[in-house]
Structure formats: structure tokens, C-alpha cells
Amino acid sequence: MNETVLDWLHKLLSADAPEHAVLKSVRFDLRGLFPWWVAVLIVVAAGAGTFFLYRREHGRLGLFRRGLMALLRTAAIGLLAFLLLRPTVVAEYLGQRPRGVDLLIDNSQSMTLRDRRVTPPDRMRVAIALNLVPPQTSLAEAVSLGSVPPATPTNPERAQLVRDVLANPRLHLAEDLRKPGTLRVFLFGQNVRGLNTDPSGEKTGDGLENLPVVFKADESRTALGDAVNNLLLRKEGDLPSAIVVMTDGRDNASKLPLDEAARQCARAGVPLFIYGVGSPVGGLLQVKDLAVTDTLFYGDTVAVPVRWRAQGIRQGRVAVALTLGGKEVARREVPVRDGENTEVLTFVPRKGASAEEKLNLGATVKLLDDPTFQDGLQRPVRLVDRRVKVLYIENAPRWEYKFLQTALLRDRRVEASFMLARGDTGVLHSGKPFLPTFPRRDQLFGYDLVILGDVPADYLGKQHQEWLRDFVKEGGGLVVIAGREHAPADYADTP
Known part of the structure; x- marks a missing residue:
């Protein structure tokens, strides 16, 4: 079916076409409970019966008027049968949903470094980034430092170079990155953080307008490989059409190496482009x-x-x-x-x-x-000037208890308290470091760490278990030492 006919059908149907899609084909379907030939038989039989009944009718109506009435009733039956066949026009649209580019910018502290630009080509790269010379300038022309514009800095900050490149009107990098679709901007250090939404979750464009405020290069760790992989694993939306990374290449926190992340991009069909910010020849x-x-x-x-x-x-x-x-x-x-x-x-x-x-x-x-x-x-x-308070709750003085008790009591930075579910009553009431009963809620929250041994869940009770849960939620530490009798099996389905 040629394009002219398809355009005419699209206007005739007045259908809402999906974005970035055109009409590919149109077909007519009958989706009723019975086939079309059954409907034809019903209409023929009903029409024959109608004409027969009108023919036998004797009255003031003439033959022409009786024939017209029979024809109208037959047409009504035919229309009803046609509607019962559930006629449907199926329009097929073909198009490709645009996939935007993901821009990933290094926000780690190493981006505050200032590289020494000692060679003329390296200085010329800086001049291009700062819009001091046209982007088409050949680096081969920079044969001496005299060919470099005098205003070119010798040791610019890496983060500032990124800002200058994105703001360079002659490079129009931001405009080109927006052409395939929605541009999504992310900062990364230890984790990846998107700039397309504000703190309330509302969309704020692509995020480049927020870059001068939020791009501070102040994160202490850099997970470059993990950041690239996280963009591939994001659940929101489709895969990006490409990933552009602006970084100095430093990676000290990734679980996944950058080369493996690049292979993941290749398998997913997502091109990976890396803009290196540092100097290739200067000392570091x-x-x-x-x-x-x-x-x-x-x-x-x-x-x-x-x-x-x-x-x-x-x-x-x-x-x-x-x-x-x-x-x-x-x-x-x-x-x-x-x-x-x-x-x-x-x-x-x-x-x-x-x-x-x-x-x-x-x-x-x-x-x-x-x-x-x-x-x-x-x-x-x-920095603190107090002892770490530890509460050790155990069922019986097993070997692990004896070892930890000695180690905790010897450490001058630890103030340890001990509870035994099956301990000697006289020992438990002898005073510090032993506790005869579970501490009150306010006393429990005064500890820094709770060590829970092979204690029966019934010994603690639901209330104390809820206290321990709240203690951990408030930032307290909890260590569970498994045993042969109760822990951790007894604590299934407990708070």
C-alpha cells in the first residue's frame, strides 16, 4: 500500500498516532462469535421470511410499499448481524522510540587536580576547551609554545575544564548530545546521582542547568566501572543510545573493572565514549x-x-x-x-x-x-574520649563466651556488660560487669554494640526483641554469634 493511500486512511480514521511513528498498514477484521457466512445465511433467511410475510399481507398497502418495508426490515437485520460480527479496523504503526544519551561526569576529589601542560599540543587542547581557538584547529599546527594563545593557562583544574567544554558555544556539545533524545546527566563518585530531578522528585530538564551548583568535585571515592554498569542496570526507561563519560580515569572503589563495564556496554549495544580530562604527558x-x-x-x-x-x-x-x-x-x-x-x-x-x-x-x-x-x-x-559500651547476652558460658569475655575486659577502650540466661544467680547479682536482668530501654540505647549469642528467643521475649530492632534502626551495632541450640533458627519470624 503506497504512502498516499496510507496518509488518506490515517486522516480518514482520525487515529492518534504514537509519537515518532507512521502508519504502516491497515486491515479489516471480523471478531464476532460466529463466522461471516453464518451471518449471511441469517440475513438471507430473515429477508426471505420478511418478503414472504409482506407478500401475504392484504390491505390498503400497495405492492411497492410492501416491498420497500420488507427491504428496510431486511436491511436492519443485516446491520444488526454486521454489528454482531464486531467489525474492527486494525491500523499498524511503525516507529522507533528515541533513546537519549547518558552523560556521566566524574565528581571525585581528583578532578580538582591541576595538570601541568608542558607540550604545545597539550596546551592547544586546553585552548580549544576554553574557546580561545576554533575546534577545527589541528594539534599538529602547535609545533611550539608560541603558536598557543597567550591566555591559555598552564595548569587548569580538571573540573573547570569539564565546565568550559560543556559551556563552549563553538563545540555545542550539549546541543549535539540532546539530538538523539532526552539528555540525562549524572554525577558519580562512590555512587551515581542523577541531575534530572530535584529533591522532591520533580523533573527539572536534563540537569545541565544545575551543573554549576552541584558539580563540586568533592567525593572521596571513585567507582568508574560501577558507575557505567549502573547506567546499564537502571530500571527506569530504556537503555541509553550512548554513554558519554567525562573523567580523569581514576578508579579506586569499583567492584567491576572499566574494561569489563565496556564489554557489558558492547553486549547491550550501547556505545561508550570517554572524554579524558587529564594530561597524557605531564607528570602526576x-x-x-x-x-x-x-x-x-x-x-x-x-x-x-x-x-x-x-x-x-x-x-x-x-x-x-x-x-x-x-x-x-x-x-x-x-x-x-x-x-x-x-x-x-x-x-x-x-x-x-x-x-x-x-x-x-x-x-x-x-x-x-x-x-x-x-x-x-x-x-x-x-574523635571520642569515652569507652565503647558493649552488652554481651549469652545462653551459657560456652567457649566463645569465655574467649570474648577475656578479650573485652582486657581492652581499656571497652566497657563490657554480660548477661547469662543460664548463669549462676550469685554471679549475676555480684555486680559489674554482670547484669541480672535485661536493661531498661533507655539503658539499652546507651550501649554502642550488642553481642547476641546462642540465646533462646523466648528468653528475650517479644518486647526486648522489638527494643533490639529499634536499637539497630537508631544506629546501634548488633553482632549475632550462631550456636547449636537456638541462634539463629529461633529468631525466624520474630521482630
């Missing part, structure tokens, strides 16, 4: 990881492994330092070595004015001969 110092617990104690010696990497720096000395709340607490100078290195720095937190503080623990690496080569990483920590 990076802090890869900072291993520290969330809670530190005043007066304790804290050992912090700092994992860092040097690339393209042949000689010199590097200062590796730790800062707590902006004050340097440990420092070590070592010769620069190409590749990954680890330095373990130790310090003792000193008590301040308050018994508990929340500060940032930072690690920095700096080349002493050239301070432009430096990097840093921060972790939030909590």
Missing part, C-alpha cells in the same frame, strides 16, 4: 587511598596507610603528610619513585575542648622541588 602525583577507621580515640596511636602513585616524575623528594582538622599531625619525606607506593604515618590525637569532635583527616603528597605537583584526599572521622 596522586593519593590513591587513605585507610582509616570512622572513629578515633584521643590518646591512642593511630597508624594510617597512605597509598599514593607517581607518574612521569624522574627525580626529587616527596612530602607525605597527614592533617587533622586542617592541622598537620604527621609528615614524612621520601624519594620519589615511579608507580604505586605506600607510607604508613602515625600520630596521637590530642583532646581538645570537647569530648567528641567530627573532623576531616586528610592525606597530601607534594613534590618539594615543584609544589604544582601535589594531590590530597580527605576522610571524615569522629
Whole structure:
């Protein structure tokens, strides 16, 4: 069926065509409870009977009028039979729903680094990004630093380069990314965060207008491979037509390597494009990881492994330092070595004015001969000056109980209390560290950790189980040690 006829049928039917679809074919179907030939037989039989009855009627009506009346009744029966056949016009539309592009922008702290742009082609790349020269400028023409515009910065921040590239009117990157469909913008560090919705869940366009406010490059971890894979696994909508990643390539938190994520994109038929922000030739110092617990104690010696990497720096000395709340607490100078290195720095937190503080623990690496080569990483920590309160509930003094009791009582940072369901009454009433009964709700919430051993569920009762559930919801810790008699089987279908 040619396109002219299809257009005429589409206008005749006045059908609402799906978006991005055109009429492909039209067919007529009968979907009644009986076939069409049965309807024909019914109409023929009814028409014959009607004409016969009108023919036998004698009255003032003439032959013509009787024939006309019989014809009208036969037509009415035919129309009813036609409607019972449930005639249906089936229109088939063909089209392809547009799939938008997903733009993934690195929001980690490494994007605040400033790369040294030492070669003319590398400086020219920066000039193109900052709209100082046309995008068609050939890098081969940058044979010397004199061919680079004087206003080109020598060590621009990576995050600022991303902002400049997206805002460059001659690159019109944002406009081109919107052409296939709806553009969806995401920031990623440890997790992926979409910019297409506001905090209330309302759609706010593609999110690029919010980028100057929310793109701060302040996340401490980078899961590049996981971020790409998460876009493929999203349940909302179809797969994107392409994934564009703007990153410096640093990945220190992914469970899935980037090459495996790229293979997943290939299997799903989603092209993956990566815009590298860093410099391909300049030297680089990076802090890869900072291993520290969330809670530190005043007066304790804290050992912090700092994992860092040097690339393209042949000689010199590097200062590796730790800062707590902006004050340097440990420092070590070592010769620069190409590749990954680890330095373990130790310090003792000193008590301040308050018994508990929340500060940032930072690690920095700096080349002493050239301070432009430096990097840093921060972790939030909590400093406390109190003992960790632990409640250990056990059924009987089994081997695990004896071992943990000794270890907990020896630790000067732990204030332990013990309950035994089948313990000696005299021991349980002898005072600390033993408790004769389950603590009150307010006392329970004063503990930091509850260790639950092989205790019968009936011993705790439903109320105490609900208290423990609420205790965990409020941020308390719970460790369950399985046993041969009750835990964890007794606690199925309990709060």
C-alpha cells in the first residue's frame, strides 16, 4: 500500500498516532462469535421470511410499499448481524522510540587536580576547551609554545575544564548530545546521582542547568566501572543510545573493572565514549587511598596507610603528610619513585575542648622541588574520649563466651556488660560487669554494640526483641554469634 493511500486512511480514521511513528498498514477484521457466512445465511433467511410475510399481507398497502418495508426490515437485520460480527479496523504503526544519551561526569576529589601542560599540543587542547581557538584547529599546527594563545593557562583544574567544554558555544556539545533524545546527566563518585530531578522528585530538564551548583568535585571515592554498569542496570526507561563519560580515569572503589563495564556496554549495544580530562604527558602525583577507621580515640596511636602513585616524575623528594582538622599531625619525606607506593604515618590525637569532635583527616603528597605537583584526599572521622559500651547476652558460658569475655575486659577502650540466661544467680547479682536482668530501654540505647549469642528467643521475649530492632534502626551495632541450640533458627519470624 503506497504512502498516499496510507496518509488518506490515517486522516480518514482520525487515529492518534504514537509519537515518532507512521502508519504502516491497515486491515479489516471480523471478531464476532460466529463466522461471516453464518451471518449471511441469517440475513438471507430473515429477508426471505420478511418478503414472504409482506407478500401475504392484504390491505390498503400497495405492492411497492410492501416491498420497500420488507427491504428496510431486511436491511436492519443485516446491520444488526454486521454489528454482531464486531467489525474492527486494525491500523499498524511503525516507529522507533528515541533513546537519549547518558552523560556521566566524574565528581571525585581528583578532578580538582591541576595538570601541568608542558607540550604545545597539550596546551592547544586546553585552548580549544576554553574557546580561545576554533575546534577545527589541528594539534599538529602547535609545533611550539608560541603558536598557543597567550591566555591559555598552564595548569587548569580538571573540573573547570569539564565546565568550559560543556559551556563552549563553538563545540555545542550539549546541543549535539540532546539530538538523539532526552539528555540525562549524572554525577558519580562512590555512587551515581542523577541531575534530572530535584529533591522532591520533580523533573527539572536534563540537569545541565544545575551543573554549576552541584558539580563540586568533592567525593572521596571513585567507582568508574560501577558507575557505567549502573547506567546499564537502571530500571527506569530504556537503555541509553550512548554513554558519554567525562573523567580523569581514576578508579579506586569499583567492584567491576572499566574494561569489563565496556564489554557489558558492547553486549547491550550501547556505545561508550570517554572524554579524558587529564594530561597524557605531564607528570602526576596522586593519593590513591587513605585507610582509616570512622572513629578515633584521643590518646591512642593511630597508624594510617597512605597509598599514593607517581607518574612521569624522574627525580626529587616527596612530602607525605597527614592533617587533622586542617592541622598537620604527621609528615614524612621520601624519594620519589615511579608507580604505586605506600607510607604508613602515625600520630596521637590530642583532646581538645570537647569530648567528641567530627573532623576531616586528610592525606597530601607534594613534590618539594615543584609544589604544582601535589594531590590530597580527605576522610571524615569522629574523635571520642569515652569507652565503647558493649552488652554481651549469652545462653551459657560456652567457649566463645569465655574467649570474648577475656578479650573485652582486657581492652581499656571497652566497657563490657554480660548477661547469662543460664548463669549462676550469685554471679549475676555480684555486680559489674554482670547484669541480672535485661536493661531498661533507655539503658539499652546507651550501649554502642550488642553481642547476641546462642540465646533462646523466648528468653528475650517479644518486647526486648522489638527494643533490639529499634536499637539497630537508631544506629546501634548488633553482632549475632550462631550456636547449636537456638541462634539463629529461633529468631525466624520474630521482630
